[in-house]
Amino acid sequence: MAVDTAPAPALVDDRAPARHLKAGITYLVLGALLVVVALTWLGGHSTTVAFDKTLTDVRWDVPTFGVVLALGIACAAAGAWMCVGLPQRRFKSASAAAVAAFVLALLFWAYSQEGTVFRAESILAGALFLSMPYIFGALSGVVCERSGVINIGIEGQFLMGAFTGVLVANITGSIYAGLAGAMIAGSLSTMLLALLATKYQVNQVVVGVILNLLALGFTSFMYDQLKKADGLNDAFSVPVISWGPLADIPVLGPVLFQQKLFVYVGLVMVLVVWFLLYRTRWGLRTRAVGEHPAAADSMGVNVNRLRYWNVVAAGLLAGFGGAWFTLGNSLAFNKNMTAGLGFVALAVMIVGRWNPLGVLAGALIFGFTTQIARDLSAAGSSVPGEFLQMLPYAVTLVVVAGLIGKAKAPAADGVPYNPGDK
Amino acid sequence: MRLELKGLTKKFGSFTADDDIDLVVEPGQIHAVLGENGAGKSTLMNMLYGILTPTSGEILIDGEPVSFSGPGDAIAAGIGMVHQHFKLVGPFSVADNVQLGREHTRGAGVLSARAARKAVLDVSEQYGLRLDPDAVCEDLPVGVQQRVEIVKALSGPKTELLILDEPTAVLTPAEITELLQIMRNLAQAGTSILFISHKLKEVQAVADKITVIRRGKVVAELAPTASESEMASAMVGRAVSLQVDKTPAVPGEPRLEVKDLTVVSDAGVKVLDALELTVNGGEIVGLAGVEGNGQTELARAILGLLKPDSGYIAIDGRDAHGRGPARRIADGLGYIPEDRGRDGLVSEFSVAENIVLNQYKDEPYSKRGVVDSGAVHKRAVDSIAEFDIRTQSPDESASSLSGGNQQKVIIAREFSRPRRFLVAAQPTRGVDVGATEFIHSRLIAERDTGTGVLLISSELDEIYALADRIAVIYNGRIVGEVAPDTPREVIGRLMVGAAGAPATTEPLNTEPLNDEDTDGGDR
Numbered sequence: 001m002a003v004d005t006a007p008a009p010a011l012v013d014d015r016a017p018a019r020h021l022k023a024g025i026t027y028l029v030l031g032a033l034l035v036v037v038a039l040t041w042l043g044g045h046s047t048t049v050a051f052d053k054t055l056t057d058v059r060w061d062v063p064t065f066g067v068v069l070a071l072g073i074a075c076a077a078a079g080a081w082m083c084v085g086l087p088q089r090r091f092k093s094a095s096a097a098a099v100a101a102f103v104l105a106l107l108f109w110a111y112s113q114e115g116t117v118f119r120a121e122s123i124l125a126g127a128l129f130l131s132m133p134y135i136f137g138a139l140s141g142v143v144c145e146r147s148g149v150i151n152i153g154i155e156g157q158f159l160m161g162a163f164t165g166v167l168v169a170n171i172t173g174s175i176y177a178g179l180a181g182a183m184i185a186g187s188l189s190t191m192l193l194a195l196l197a198t199k200y201q202v203n204q205v206v207v208g209v210i211l212n213l214l215a216l217g218f219t220s221f222m223y224d225q226l227k228k229a230d231g232l233n234d235a236f237s238v239p240v241i242s243w244g245p246l247a248d249i250p251v252l253g254p255v256l257f258q259q260k261l262f263v264y265v266g267l268v269m270v271l272v273v274w275f276l277l278y279r280t281r282w283g284l285r286t287r288a289v290g291e292h293p294a295a296a297d298s299m300g301v302n303v304n305r306l307r308y309w310n311v312v313a314a315g316l317l318a319g320f321g322g323a324w325f326t327l328g329n330s331l332a333f334n335k336n337m338t339a340g341l342g343f344v345a346l347a348v349m350i351v352g353r354w355n356p357l358g359v360l361a362g363a364l365i366f367g368f369t370t371q372i373a374r375d376l377s378a379a380g381s382s383v384p385g386e387f388l389q390m391l392p393y394a395v396t397l398v399v400v401a402g403l404i405g406k407a408k409a410p411a412a413d414g415v416p417y418n419p420g421d422k
Numbered sequence: 423m424r425l426e427l428k429g430l431t432k433k434f435g436s437f438t439a440d441d442d443i444d445l446v447v448e449p450g451q452i453h454a455v456l457g458e459n460g461a462g463k464s465t466l467m468n469m470l471y472g473i474l475t476p477t478s479g480e481i482l483i484d485g486e487p488v489s490f491s492g493p494g495d496a497i498a499a500g501i502g503m504v505h506q507h508f509k510l511v512g513p514f515s516v517a518d519n520v521q522l523g524r525e526h527t528r529g530a531g532v533l534s535a536r537a538a539r540k541a542v543l544d545v546s547e548q549y550g551l552r553l554d555p556d557a558v559c560e561d562l563p564v565g566v567q568q569r570v571e572i573v574k575a576l577s578g579p580k581t582e583l584l585i586l587d588e589p590t591a592v593l594t595p596a597e598i599t600e601l602l603q604i605m606r607n608l609a610q611a612g613t614s615i616l617f618i619s620h621k622l623k624e625v626q627a628v629a630d631k632i633t634v635i636r637r638g639k640v641v642a643e644l645a646p647t648a649s650e651s652e653m654a655s656a657m658v659g660r661a662v663s664l665q666v667d668k669t670p671a672v673p674g675e676p677r678l679e680v681k682d683l684t685v686v687s688d689a690g691v692k693v694l695d696a697l698e699l700t701v702n703g704g705e706i707v708g709l710a711g712v713e714g715n716g717q718t719e720l721a722r723a724i725l726g727l728l729k730p731d732s733g734y735i736a737i738d739g740r741d742a743h744g745r746g747p748a749r750r751i752a753d754g755l756g757y758i759p760e761d762r763g764r765d766g767l768v769s770e771f772s773v774a775e776n777i778v779l780n781q782y783k784d785e786p787y788s789k790r791g792v793v794d795s796g797a798v799h800k801r802a803v804d805s806i807a808e809f810d811i812r813t814q815s816p817d818e819s820a821s822s823l824s825g826g827n828q829q830k831v832i833i834a835r836e837f838s839r840p841r842r843f844l845v846a847a848q849p850t851r852g853v854d855v856g857a858t859e860f861i862h863s864r865l866i867a868e869r870d871t872g873t874g875v876l877l878i879s880s881e882l883d884e885i886y887a888l889a890d891r892i893a894v895i896y897n898g899r900i901v902g903e904v905a906p907d908t909p910r911e912v913i914g915r916l917m918v919g920a921a922g923a924p925a926t927t928e929p930l931n932t933e934p935l936n937d938e939d940t941d942g943g944d945r
Contacts, residue, residue, distance in 0.1 A: 279532060280527075281531040291514075292509065294509055295509035295510060295519075300494025300524075419473065419492075
């Protein structure tokens, strides 16, 4: 037939300049702010960068004024370009540049105060370590939500894992038994969600909220009980794994080759979950069930059984992540010690677009900003500690708004499935 | 495969969806099951495919009784099904959709993309169904998506019976012709086909045997030589007039003027591209076209739900710019949306509430901001009688009504105010023959009172039956305006952009394998 002659659908040319006033003005204002800051406060300041673990005698002093001024101008320029109109396909890279310039400038500004040193190796290594709870929590969320079950009970599973990990380690004297115990505790906690969400089709958000409260109440109560006995809530710690000569490579060594077990398990799990999700039968079925359960059902996949076991398996990951809070940090259990990080992990999952690799990127951003906040607060920064604790979330807000935009959840996320539904 | 159903019955509580159905499909036969919506066709097929368990009766395959506890069993027994609502995972590739549930692995559950791709190519070559295994399903035109469904159904371990549930509902005339040919080829190769439909022409064209069911019972067994009116009256249970009686139109002044209307989608595609259209009072203009060529956006732009990127819309001579939907409705715009479940009804609301949905805040239904339920109820009772809405009571929720009666609720609502111009988008989609007849006669009556009507329909039969003038839309442009006696082939060609449009280079997103097919309208 003569379809070859059919005209193509008319596309808007992505090279034609288009204006983005909202984004443009935002970056323009942020950039201008940096310029003002540089001109009024930063004259004569300098920021010190040190490699504190490998090359202890190297210190770089960078003039803060010049760097912040340059970055501020770059940010404002990107904003101005957007206001004037830039090709559609350049918009993303321009936003990325503007956001990066802004965040980097903040960093230089923050480390320009008297007595603060940007210890690159400690900070990066710490950032990676701090991103672990987000990685485990968000991966657990990915496994649940990719198969169509919303799990907002990650916070509760963290608490259960943190508590049980210490308890089992104390009883058995083995840290590895403690880790296993943490995983099982997390899994038992999700089993209730799995059952209620698939068999009884209870609203998953309600179940998740209740599981969180239940875990908080249970672990707090048990904590009070354990205080009465000796030797049940003592701190245990996971050994640091050092890779010999590799650990002496500048920057890379301390960050990648001298970390605790959790870091290696976390990084491997990112790859494992990615592989399972996109390269295996289980992954294909999981994604199908989360996207269009009726389609999977019509091909003989048992939707609710798959969802059930995925949620239970996700509990293992979240429970392991819970053990990070106690065993990973060499701490005893304390009431509500997870402090809402389970919810942040949910945000990381969404920022990472339900993809393990995205989760890794999101978790690293959170981990890095958290580490900066801690480091500044410890160095006696003049900024109040409470304000610094907001920093990770403020930065994330800028990054998410500027770069990530709308995230699309699996189509059947949170929708119970009845065989025979259309 | 020889399939036999003996006394198959399905009850949902006290409601009997299928009652004692007997049916035999011989090997290599195309057996059509005709019936109105809600007659029990889909329930029957779901039992056959293992999705529902029969209350009583048995299914025999080659003389052996079988029982299915899920679709997996039915697939293993050699049954493949193409569902009315496609069961394709949108973001997946064709190969992944086809292999779902019976994946090609390299052991240990690791997928083999190469084997999956090859399997699709093998089946598509064997049956002459061209497909690109790597295409993402949600980007494919519906006709190709359906081909994916057929390949999926045929890719079972030994598919010998194919169930096609209302397969032509979403296809263009050319695609329908192609599908009917595919069905004939499959039957010739020995595959038995169970063809569910309520479209009489197609059944006549392709079936070897026709079983008509009504209210869950087999009411007639017909030969393909049966006339259309014979089939229709068997389906409905009374004589049905398939012809719409109408007098020639008396067009008046323009009621809708659309000039240079352009709408750009989020993806940067011009879904409406400098569209020009005029509808006069007292005439029905039929907008023919393959779905997804801008009809939805045009209807939404006329109502004011979609802000045009450029162009001019005037309703009843007044520039609609800056007027919201409520204002346009108050000015005399009537709107029958294409997706009544999403845009037409609040399905949890009662029938009465839905009927006054656009007037609840006017007298007499509201007094000083308080709804007068007595007046609403009275109005609902009147409308139910006038529009023959079959409901238990005005307080029944709209979702409990059949599709045809839901549509009558919308029509009752839209036809109860003075109107100057009416947009009717797919007014009889999923509506049975009886209700279609009613809706068509109301649309003609509406035209005769001097209202301008824009009829958007993907059913050419409906356009031919009602329109006084036919405009064909393709890729967001009106590619031709023709008289209602123009032959089908001409309109069919216009609908795929093959005539009347300037010949340009290769279409951007037609996959290379489909160069001989009618997928020009990719969207």
